[in-house]
Amino acid sequence: MQQRIKSLIFWSAITFIALTIFSLTIGQQVSYEFADDNLSRSFYNITMQGFPIAILLTLFGTLKKESTKIRNWTFIGATILTSILSFILMLSLIFKVGFGRWTTFAILYRHKTENKVIKDQRYDIGALGYGRERIVEIKPFLKYWISATEVDTTKIDKNQWKYVNEEGDIKW
Helix, strand or coil: CHHHHHHHHHHHHHHHHHHHHHHHCHHHCCCEEECCHHHHHHHHHHHHHHHHHHHHHCHHHHCCCCCCHHHHHHHHHHHHHHHHHHHHHHHHHCCCCCCCEEEEEEEEEEECCCCCEEEEEEEECHHHCEEEEEEEEEEEECCCEEEEEECCHHHCCCCCEEEEEEECCCCC
16 A cells, blocks of 8 residues: 555656646646636646645655665766756746746637638747737637737638727726
8 A cells, every 4th residue: 555655656756747847848738728727827837836746745756675775876866967967947937937927918719710810929928028019819718818819810711700909908
């Protein structure tokens, strides 16, 4: 029973590490985003704070009674060092990944038959102002995500879209 719990902790930590690495690398390049800012913030907080802890939890799978003391102490030292380095890395990423967010300035178009909108957005980087600007077609994806695809509004089929020009997140 105790071995199963150790194995469960180890593989949960490995899965968390793999998902964290994916979300901070490849996941930043895909066109899917969180639909809710609070969910996004919570996700990145858990990811940033949990990554060094997950690295420490891998000790449940790497330390073995059959291994020599030198080997076990080497694993302990390397794991603690890796955890400290990952903590420093996470601190440096706080202001790069998941910090800013896309702010909708206007909802330009609504699709006449489907649940899709075209929005004018700017990347809000807090006190530093706004970064890049984009016009995207937003489609819901499952319950907690959206698919954002950049679109040229001069090339859309105006028969499928209704021009609404509604206020977005910024109220004038």
